[in-house]
Amino acid sequence: MSMYHELMNIYYRMYEHFGPRHWWPADTPFEVVVGAILTQGVAWRNVEQAIRNLKQAGLLDLAAIARASHDELAGLIRPARYYNMKAKKLQAFCRYVMDNYGGSLERFFARDLWPLREELLGIYGIGQETADSILLYAAEKPIFVVDAYTKRIFSRLGMVDADIQYHQLQRFFMDHIPPDVELYNEYHAQIDAVGNRYCAAKRPSCGECPLRPLCAFSKGLTNA
Ligand code: SF4
Structure with missing residues (x-):
């Protein structure tokens, strides 16, 4: 599977689980x-x-x-x-x-x-x-937003190093997912939902997480 397909597989798993998140919650x-x-x-x-x-x-x-x-x-x-x-x-x-x-x-x-x-x-x-x-x-520009949740989740999935820098992590997504404001918007919002609800720094709730079947950490394969 290409990296694009792996990343989209992750995206669809999250999207099916949480539904559209309608970010950003603001009027203007x-x-x-x-x-x-x-x-x-x-x-x-x-x-x-x-x-x-x-x-x-x-x-x-x-x-x-x-x-x-x-x-x-x-x-x-x-x-x-x-x-x-x-x-x-x-x-x-x-x-x-x-x-x-x-x-x-x-x-x-x-x-x-x-x-x-x-x-x-x-x-x-x-x-x-x-x-x-x-x-x-x-501004609705096609740039991928990354944060602490993104780093934690994707290192636990076994896809990036746990000590990856901000710009490297951003590059990782933008190198593999074509620039698309709507997709970047929803992708980051979905990552936020996994991080917020399941992927805590200590004792993550892997049993409920839509990424569990793909996750090296939940299988005990990484200490990220
Ligand atoms: S399965 Fe567990 S460790 Fe893996 S992303 Fe989900 S909550 Fe995080």
């Missing part, structure tokens, strides 16, 4: 950006309350966040933890788009994938996973 591309920054290091449920607070205060808006006071913003996003740092990150992003693209996300996202990625990575507080989440889920 800007809300995706805000969620991608706020979710760093915390569970999604923490982010939801912070986004509700911003909405209620009329601050779920790029220009409004850019000119808000730090203290007001930090107070509203407190449920997402690390709120002082995240307030700075949100403002850095919004002020960058205000200063360089007249506040238009559409104009910013009209750039080509790789130059846009470089630009995102140059903004304070935007790391690779956040940049790629923004690129795929807000």
Whole structure:
């Protein structure tokens, strides 16, 4: 079986098990950006309350966040933890788009994938996973998002090394699965479901996992 077929076999097993996941849970591309920054290091449920607070205060808006006071913003996003740092990150992003693209996300996202990625990575507080989440889920560019779950699951499946680097893991998927925004969107969302529900770092729930028949770890063949 080619690597493409192996990866698609994994994808369909997850998809049949969980169904479509309708990612990203947001009403607008800007809300995706805000969620991608706020979710760093915390569970999604923490982010939801912070986004509700911003909405209620009329601050779920790029220009409004850019000119808000730090203290007001930090107070509203407190449920997402690390709120002082995240307030700075949100403002850095919004002020960058205000200063360089007249506040238009559409104009910013009209750039080509790789130059846009470089630009995102140059903004304070935007790391690779956040940049790629923004690129795929807000800008709808065909880039594969990888995260700690992806590394754990695919190393346990025996397909990559446990110490693989972010860019190598991303390359692994993009070398074998043709660029397709919808497929990349759903694939990452399915991996998140396996990681979140079954593939815990300690004592994974392999008995319920749709990937069990393919998994070297669950057969005791790897210690990943
Ligand atoms: S079978 Fe177990 S170790 Fe393998 S991916 Fe599923 S939960 Fe993780």
